[in-house]
Structure formats: structure tokens, C-alpha cells
Amino acid sequence: MATFTDVYADKAGVLDDTSKARSNIYESRLRLLHKALVTAPDGGAADPGKIVSIGVGSGIFETLLDQRYGIRVAQSVEPSAALGARARAKGLDVVEATAQGFDYGAAPYDTIVYNGSSFGFIPDDEIVETFSRNKAALARGGRIVLTDVPAESALGIALRFIQEGSVPGRVAEEALAGTAFFNVSEHSYKPYWHEIGWYVDVLRKAGFTQFGFWQTIPENPPYHNERIEDPTPGYKSGNYVAIVAS
């Protein structure tokens, strides 16, 4: 396995706990992910087909995709043993590996998905090669789906300031109270933050040429959990964004 530090080792329950405490945000995120999985970069309908989910975490979204939409993820990949065990307990087929180290020998896949910013844990100097291997593992017309809290979003900016330690704890708690990161001390943030345009450049370098974007939860952070939202096209006003590329 590539060098990997499991930041979830002693807090494997945080994702499941947060999904219950911020159920509207998670429902909006599920709708965003579903839209990205069934939509081509040009906005037309697409069949997600054979899916691999990388950085599956505890398998929250993959379980709901099956229950709600009948979309079954063929293969899940998760480097954290603690999170992978939770996903396995929900019935998912989980390989313990990083995105960089996973053996794509069962390719071709129709969709490779990184949900919840799992690609934001891949070092910058390894990401083009990782996405290039993903491109090679996709069937003709296959798609990669990345869902993210963009660095440039209100939530992204707040998380980055807090992560840098430049915000007093009380201010951080107030700023994040309405978000999925309300449990400030329990969460682990991705170490690598970039604007959406940076990822488009990286994906181009990896061989992807067609791009589509969906976004959800445009409100300011205190109001993220107030209601369930359906995704809209674009990426410039969502606190959660999906990139679909082929």
C-alpha cells in the first residue's frame, strides 16, 4: 500500500454519526452524487454501469445509492481498516488500498467515483499519475466522478482557515455549527485543497477531455442543514460540487 496515515483510526464513527446529525446535508449530497452518476459531461443521460468507489469511508452513500436508486457499487476501495470494516458490515465488497495502490486488474470500469473529497487525501505529486491510471481503467466513454467541498466555497474557506489554526476554537465552532463539520474536534480534514479549475487541469493532464459540473447547498454555512436541495448545473456557488469527466 502507498504511504498512508489513517486519520480515522480512532474516530471511525464520525462519518456515520455526522450523517445522522446533519441528515438534510447528507440527503442533498446523495442527490448530488446520484445526479453525477447518471449524467454525462454534456448533460445527457448516462448509465453508471460497473462502478468502483474509491475512499468509500463507512459506505454511507454506496448503501443509500442501492436502497434508493438501485445503483450497486461493484467494488469499494478504502485504505482505513476501521472505516473499511464499517463499510463491509453494511454489505459492501471492500478492498483495503489507497487510490494509488489499488490493483485495477478487474478493469474496465464504467464509473470511478471519489465521493466526499477522498481524492483530496492524495498528495499533489501523485494525483496526475493516479487519475491517469483511473483513465486507463475506464471503458470507452467511461467517467470519473469527483465530489468535493471546493477550496473556493464558503465552507472550504472556513475549513482551511480553521485547519491552519488561525481561528480561535469558539469562532470555529460558531462558523461551523450549521454544517456537516459542526463536530470540530472529531473531524479530519483533507490535507490537499484546490479550486475546481485546478482539478480540471489535473484531469486534462490525465487524459480526460469532457467535463460537466453539478453543485448543491449554495447557502452560507449556518444554513446548510435547513432543507434538502436538488443539484443545479455549475460549480461556482455550491458548497458541494461534483465534477463528471470522460
Ligand SMILES: C[S@@+](CC[C@H](N)C(=O)[O-])C[C@H]1O[C@@H](n2cnc3c(N)ncnc32)[C@H](O)[C@@H]1O
Ligand atoms: C472525507 S472521507 C469520505 C468518505 C466517504 N466517501 C463519504 O463521502 O462519506 C475521505 C475518505 O478518503 C479515504 N482516503 C484517505 N486517503 C486515501 C487515498 N490515498 N486513497 C483513497 N482513499 C483515501 C479516507 O480513509 C476516507 O475514507
